[in-house]
Amino acid sequence: MSSSVIGRDLPRRDAGDKLTGRTRFTIDRQAPGMLHAALRRSDVAAATLLRVDVAPALAMPGVRAVATAADAPGRYGVGVADHPLFAADVIRYHGEPIAAVAADTIEQAEAAAAAIVVETEPLEAHVTMADALAPGARELHPGWERYEELEPGGTRAGNVAWEATVVRGDLDSAMTRDDVVIVEGAYAVGRQNQASLEPRVAIATVEDGRVVVETSTQHPWAVRSGVARLLDISESLVRVVVPAVGGGFGQKFEPSVEPFVALLARKSGSPVKIALSREEEMRTALGRENAEIFIRSAVTSSGEILAREAVVLMDCGAYGGEQTFLTTMTAHTLMGNYRLGAVRLVSRAVYTNTPPTGAFRCCNGVYCTFALERHTDEICAAIDMDRWEFRRRNLIGDGDLGATGQRFEGDVLVPMLDRMVQLRGESPPRPDDGRLYGTSVAVGTWFVFVGPSSATVNLNPDGSATLITAGVELGSGSLVQSLPQIVADQLGLDPADVIVRAADTDAAGFDSGVGGGRTTVSLGAAGTAACAEVRRKLFDAAADLLEAAPHDLELADGMVGVVGTPGRRMPISEVVAHAHGTSGPISGSGAFAAPGAEAMPGCAAGHMLEALDLPVFAVHECDVAVDPATGHVEVLAYRVVQDVGRAINPRAVEGQIQGGVVQGLGYALHEEITIGGDGRIRQAGFETYRLPLAGDVVPVDAELYEGAPSCGPLGAKGAGEVPILAVGAAVACAVADAVKRPVSRLPLTPPHVLALILGRDDEVTHDHIPRSWRANVLSDPDALEAAFASRG
Amino acid sequence: MIEFRLNDRQTHVDAAPMASLASVLREQLALTGTKVACGEGFCGSCTILLDDQPAPACLLPVAHVAGRAVRTVEGLAPNARLSPLQQALADVDAVQCGMCFPGIVMSLTALLERTPRPTRPQVRDALVGNICRCTGYERVVSAVLQLADGGLRETGE
Amino acid sequence: MLSAVEDSAPLAGGTWIMRRRGDGPPPSLYVSLQQIPTLRNLELGASPRFGACVTHSSLASALSDADELAGLRDAAGRSANPAVRNMATIGGGLAADAFPSSDLVPALLALEAAVETAGGQSLPLEAFLERRGGREHLITAVLVPARPARSAHARLLLRAGGEYPVAIVSVVDGGRGRLRVAVGSVTSVAFRWLALEARVGADDSPSSVAAAAQELLPTLAPRDDVDAPAWYRAAVLPTLLERALTRLHDQPPA
Numbered sequence A: 001m002s003s004s005v006i007g008r009d010l011p012r013r014d015a016g017d018k019l020t021g022r023t024r025f026t027i028d029r030q031a032p033g034m035l036h037a038a039l040r041r042s043d044v045a046a047a048t049l050l051r052v053d054v055a056p057a058l059a060m061p062g063v064r065a066v067a068t069a070a071d072a073p074g075r076y077g078v079g080v081a082d083h084p085l086f087a088a089d090v091i092r093y094h095g096e097p098i099a100a101v102a103a104d105t106i107e108q109a110e111a112a113a114a115a116i117v118v119e120t121e122p123l124e125a126h127v128t129m130a131d132a133l134a135p136g137a138r139e140l141h142p143g144w145e146r147y148e149e150l151e152p153g154g155t156r157a158g159n160v161a162w163e164a165t166v167v168r169g170d171l172d173s174a175m176t177r178d179d180v181v182i183v184e185g186a187y188a189v190g191r192q193n194q195a196s197l198e199p200r201v202a203i204a205t206v207e208d209g210r211v212v213v214e215t216s217t218q219h220p221w222a223v224r225s226g227v228a229r230l231l232d233i234s235e236s237l238v239r240v241v242v243p244a245v246g247g248g249f250g251q252k253f254e255p256s257v258e259p260f261v262a263l264l265a266r267k268s269g270s271p272v273k274i275a276l277s278r279e280e281e282m283r284t285a286l287g288r289e290n291a292e293i294f295i296r297s298a299v300t301s302s303g304e305i306l307a308r309e310a311v312v313l314m315d316c317g318a319y320g321g322e323q324t325f326l327t328t329m330t331a332h333t334l335m336g337n338y339r340l341g342a343v344r345l346v347s348r349a350v351y352t353n354t355p356p357t358g359a360f361r362c363c364n365g366v367y368c369t370f371a372l373e374r375h376t377d378e379i380c381a382a383i384d385m386d387r388w389e390f391r392r393r394n395l396i397g398d399g400d401l402g403a404t405g406q407r408f409e410g411d412v413l414v415p416m417l418d419r420m421v422q423l424r425g426e427s428p429p430r431p432d433d434g435r436l437y438g439t440s441v442a443v444g445t446w447f448v449f450v451g452p453s454s455a456t457v458n459l460n461p462d463g464s465a466t467l468i469t470a471g472v473e474l475g476s477g478s479l480v481q482s483l484p485q486i487v488a489d490q491l492g493l494d495p496a497d498v499i500v501r502a503a504d505t506d507a508a509g510f511d512s513g514v515g516g517g518r519t520t521v522s523l524g525a526a527g528t529a530a531c532a533e534v535r536r537k538l539f540d541a542a543a544d545l546l547e548a549a550p551h552d553l554e555l556a557d558g559m560v561g562v563v564g565t566p567g568r569r570m571p572i573s574e575v576v577a578h579a580h581g582t583s584g585p586i587s588g589s590g591a592f593a594a595p596g597a598e599a600m601p602g603c604a605a606g607h608m609l610e611a612l613d614l615p616v617f618a619v620h621e622c623d624v625a626v627d628p629a630t631g632h633v634e635v636l637a638y639r640v641v642q643d644v645g646r647a648i649n650p651r652a653v654e655g656q657i658q659g660g661v662v663q664g665l666g667y668a669l670h671e672e673i674t675i676g677g678d679g680r681i682r683q684a685g686f687e688t689y690r691l692p693l694a695g696d697v698v699p700v701d702a703e704l705y706e707g708a709p710s711c712g713p714l715g716a717k718g719a720g721e722v723p724i725l726a727v728g729a730a731v732a733c734a735v736a737d738a739v740k741r742p743v744s745r746l747p748l749t750p751p752h753v754l755a756l757i758l759g760r761d762d763e764v765t766h767d768h769i770p771r772s773w774r775a776n777v778l779s780d781p782d783a784l785e786a787a788f789a790s791r792g
Numbered sequence B: 001m002i003e004f005r006l007n008d009r010q011t012h013v014d015a016a017p018m019a020s021l022a023s024v025l026r027e028q029l030a031l032t033g034t035k036v037a038c039g040e041g042f043c044g045s046c047t048i049l050l051d052d053q054p055a056p057a058c059l060l061p062v063a064h065v066a067g068r069a070v071r072t073v074e075g076l077a078p079n080a081r082l083s084p085l086q087q088a089l090a091d092v093d094a095v096q097c098g099m100c101f102p103g104i105v106m107s108l109t110a111l112l113e114r115t116p117r118p119t120r121p122q123v124r125d126a127l128v129g130n131i132c133r134c135t136g137y138e139r140v141v142s143a144v145l146q147l148a149d150g151g152l153r154e155t156g157e
Numbered sequence C: 001m002l003s004a005v006e007d008s009a010p011l012a013g014g015t016w017i018m019r020r021r022g023d024g025p026p027p028s029l030y031v032s033l034q035q036i037p038t039l040r041n042l043e044l045g046a047s048p049r050f051g052a053c054v055t056h057s058s059l060a061s062a063l064s065d066a067d068e069l070a071g072l073r074d075a076a077g078r079s080a081n082p083a084v085r086n087m088a089t090i091g092g093g094l095a096a097d098a099f100p101s102s103d104l105v106p107a108l109l110a111l112e113a114a115v116e117t118a119g120g121q122s123l124p125l126e127a128f129l130e131r132r133g134g135r136e137h138l139i140t141a142v143l144v145p146a147r148p149a150r151s152a153h154a155r156l157l158l159r160a161g162g163e164y165p166v167a168i169v170s171v172v173d174g175g176r177g178r179l180r181v182a183v184g185s186v187t188s189v190a191f192r193w194l195a196l197e198a199r200v201g202a203d204d205s206p207s208s209v210a211a212a213a214q215e216l217l218p219t220l221a222p223r224d225d226v227d228a229p230a231w232y233r234a235a236v237l238p239t240l241l242e243r244a245l246t247r248l249h250d251q252p253p254a
Helices: A015-017 A106-115 A129-135 A171-175 A220-231 A258-268 A278-284 A365-383 A386-394 A412-426 A479-491 A517-544 A572-581 A650-670 A729-738 A751-759 A781-788 B021-029 B084-091 B101-114 B120-126 B140-149 C055-061 C067-078 C082-087 C090-096 C104-110 C123-131 C196-202 C205-221 C228-234 C237-249
Strands: A035-041 A046-052 A063-067 A075-077 A081-085 A097-103 A117-122 A155-157 A160-168 A182-187 A201-207 A208-216 A238-242 A272-275 A291-301 A304-316 A342-351 A435-445 A453-459 A465-468 A498-501 A553-556 A559-562 A564-570 A587-592 A615-626 A633-645 A700-706 B004-007 B009-013 B048-051 B054-055 B069-071 C008-011 C029-032 C049-050 C114-117 C122-124 C140-143 C148-158 C166-171 C177-182
Touching: A015 B084, A015 B101, A035 A106, A035 A258, A035 A278, A046 A097, A063 A106, A075 A220, A075 C196, A097 A258, A129 A342, A160 A781, A171 A182, A171 A304, A182 A365, A201 A258, A201 A650, A201 B009, A208 A220, A208 A258, A208 A650, A220 A238, A220 A258, A238 A386, A258 A272, A258 A365, A258 C029, A291 A365, A365 A386, A365 A435, A386 A412, A386 A435, A412 A435, A412 A615, A412 A633, A412 A700, A435 A729, A453 A479, A453 A517, A465 A479, A465 A517, A465 C177, A479 A498, A479 A517, A517 A553, A517 A564, A517 A572, A559 A572, A559 B021, A559 C029, A564 A572, A564 B004, A587 B004, A633 A650, A633 C166, A650 A729, A729 A751, A751 C228, B021 C104, B048 B101, B054 C082, B084 B101, B084 B140, B101 B120, B101 B140, B120 B140, B140 C148, C049 C090, C055 C067, C055 C082, C055 C090, C067 C104, C067 C148, C067 C166, C082 C122, C090 C104, C104 C123, C104 C148, C104 C166, C104 C177, C114 C123, C122 C123, C148 C237, C166 C237, C177 C196, C196 C205, C205 C237, C228 C237
Parallel strands: A035 A272, A208 A238, A304 A342, A465 A498, A633 A700, B004 B069, C008 C029
Antiparallel strands: A035 A097, A046 A117, A063 A097, A075 A081, A155 A160, A160 A342, A182 A291, A201 A208, A201 A272, A291 A304, A435 A615, A453 A465, A453 A587, A553 A559, A559 A564, A615 A633, B004 B009, B048 B054, B048 B069, C049 C140, C114 C122, C114 C140, C148 C166, C166 C177
16 A cells, blocks of 8 residues: 555646536536526515415426426425425415426526516515424414334424424532532624535436436435425435535535426426526525524633533524534534533524525534633633633633533543644734733634445556545535545555546435534545555455465555565556456445444433534634724634544645535634515625625644544544634634623624724613523423433 | 637636626636735735736636637647746746735736836836735746756747 | 707616616616727816716826825725726716705815816806706716815714724814814715814814814714614714814825
8 A cells, every 4th residue: 555645735627627617516507408407585584385386487487397386296395204295285484495397498487487477475484493482372383293204213292393402410419519619601603605606507307207316415415315205206206326525514515496396397397407596505505504592601710621512503494404413413513622510401403484504514513613712701701810821721621521421532632732732932022002912722623424325436447446436526626636635545546546536426425514523534445445455356366376375465556466576566547457357347346334432321312313423623713804894804814733543645735624614614713694574584685795805814833733533434534524623713812812702693894893892782681582491392301301310 | 698719719708797807718718827815905815917018817807808818828838838937937946835926926927028127126126016925036036047047038938 | 869859867887777777767768988998088187177987996096196186096996896987977976956965075075176067167066966856967066176185984884894884084184283174974975074174173083073063062963874863974973073073184195
């Protein structure tokens, strides 16, 4: 094996076409005779849908097909199947699709969609979680009890789409000790839009009675099953192919627009394309949810955290979606990082009459880390302890228990904190320019979602290899850098001789989807397993030719050779040619599944993941200067120590860190989403939704920390997602340090910061959240405590 | 019929005068390098050069390019080669998803033609209308500065 | 042609109209002004005159040596982003509906600019802004009656660049101690702050002007919208004025 390809800054093979505009994303593609689709969307947030008359649309020029709820009566979802493709009897959010039209031109489709007659009767809209949880609030999903549960174990009722709890240890005793300080905090964050430059777009064609969907997705297999489910056809009748994707960041992790074109393609007999406009993406994206957090800790004067309880409300919008799964994450994020005595946690996904939210890079993690680190700094102030020292004393290390009772391996966080001190070096002196200066440290715990993956490696007659997976290239480089590097390393090839097949569910085996980091770990591991089979077959075939035992052979530089004997080797292509005549063409397949880390029994309820198979840690530091006259925050320096396990391509990882931190700066400082009383998102485009631009950029000083335990291939952890995790926290804590006032909200736009400085901001009180976790659970709290107490 | 110079070739298209240049390039001329990601002039992914100046093709009525010279990303270097700027960006591994890069390359090409040795603030100012969601910009800026320092630059393409 | 066809509208750069802003159906016909070369004329004499179809970047470039017009130069040269500046025209910006955050408008107000319309009439910019809803008159040029001694432009963005400002201040030293101040984006229409000018009188130091503005803030009716709340637009004005006046005083008088 050639080890020099791991850790190499291999360039991207797709850079040339991307730089010359030759790459054809789904948005650039056309099919002969293709029709264009437009959606008719609701213009109210909550209503009974009385009548939908599509006859006017069908009569309009160029219209070839119209679809409504009658064509797709089923429901899909993540934890629970609560989501119809079209509004059927009830409208639950502003912008909810009511019908889809396919026509010769997009203008004709839009005109026809506008001509559809829709009659509604308004219902009281619950636009905030407080409204939705108020006693006597109208249920957004009457009949929720009859929904099919797609994941077992969820607690649901009324407008609580999903609830996850953690009970560990004796909270009440800890909280009532007289040698503890009780510190509380209430936090609130807004939504964030992924704003990938390629919107959600898909083209569906019917071929030989099957629906072929070409789509900009992160999860081809989810699209396959989602389309089949909604069209009520067998999954084997659906094929999903994926070209280069122009950004995903999590939004494209679930099916969304594909079922519309699949339906219309079947109805019209022609290929159909749908591409959402930027306004549709802004107003109906499956964006990062807004959330409300209440956290309380009992801490001794020496900084030991004896108990921690928290309530987190997550706004899933009109349908549960990803958030049903994300209630699981709170235990690992908000209750992560630190050694805790007793723990009580309630994490609820709440239905509101707003556009459904979804997954966005470090979903749940970014705001939980914000709340946790702000809370941690408040604790430090309360007990008068240095913020770095407190962390050093409490960060989880080898053998420590996580919130759900999982035992962590390795001392990773404290050494990372120490490395940060070295990375920081000498801080520059602060000029006397009238600005307020602050600094912070923020620690975050994330994970790699190690769901099942498969890979096949074909060894070609010329000695090159083809890697076949359902992996998708979103931009992080996994499919064009780390994966071919891993295969090349395993097979002794140059990465240029490893062909990576674009995702096609007819060719590749099942995969759980691509989200930063997952690809390198799960697909890398499956690929490694596939390579092991290839190596075995190759060595068996070469053994005769080289007159050596298979276990004495090695692969390097495109050759099979005898270990320790430079003269005895031959090109792989020759061995393959020989194999063709004896055992047959050489290929291997491999699979990867979660190793299955264990939590303590009886702790976690309603969790889809009780323990983290592969945690990923991050330590961030941030220096800011705040203009007290305008509220502007300038980030002067930003430092990252990231737990990467093993960096397959360090330069690619550094690129992810730079990009992820800047995306986090957007979340922390600029990107504000507000929802009007009518349940409509007010920011319709990039004029009002402020993404970081070239002038806002801060060069990130990053160190890749290697060596932590990892089940990933070659010890890799996957690095693409986690860079955003702790940015909101780091910026918020630095601003709080600068202005000497508590920061409880994100984003910290200039008006919000100036309001904070002037004391004219409203304190976050979360009056609708009872302060005791017991009052916040659907289940019987005594039963939850008994479950923990009686654990086996 | 609207006649104009496109990537140094005389071209004519039959299009509605108020159709955007971006839609004409993408749908009629099969030049999909120019992207439309916002349709409002903020994201810069539709940036082309009109008489050597960056312009947002999504806001440009195609009738307004009559008699003028349009350059798109496809025309910067012939036969799938890379211009020095494109090579510099590839060399530092700046590209991620790739949707913004045609627009960024056009904005920077115009900058370098006007200002062969730009300062960091000048590069950032030139890019303020080009949104990139993936990379965090820094590597793009440093690639341009390195290229300018290297002084190796072909004129023209 | 515009007068001949009922349901028609002029088209300059297109940066506003092509975004499909505005309520109601579009006109059936747009008449492009691009082919009228006189609309792109720039005259830089004692009374500068700019054709309506001069783009922001052409204007900024033409003013590169005209330091006394630094305010207008900055307004033209830093608005929006580079590509939009290459297409957006002076006349198009003045005629655009619902565009309170225009940089050029306060800069021109501070210069006491006038708008010339087809048919040869000339009216002060303030008057044009009040009557804009009518649109009977096509803008052909903008006239600056006299070059100032000095001028400066200060704009407050929420990010570092690439957006329309939440507050704009444009100041002109008209010579002989006559300070003129115009404010943009704070109210729904940009205005000349005559009350501030009167209160400041001869003491145009940055801190004095800022203090006077602070006192006059309650007289303003700032606008609330999704980008920034009304109180913020007003609250930052004294600081923005201080910056504009500092920039003004840093320049040697012409």
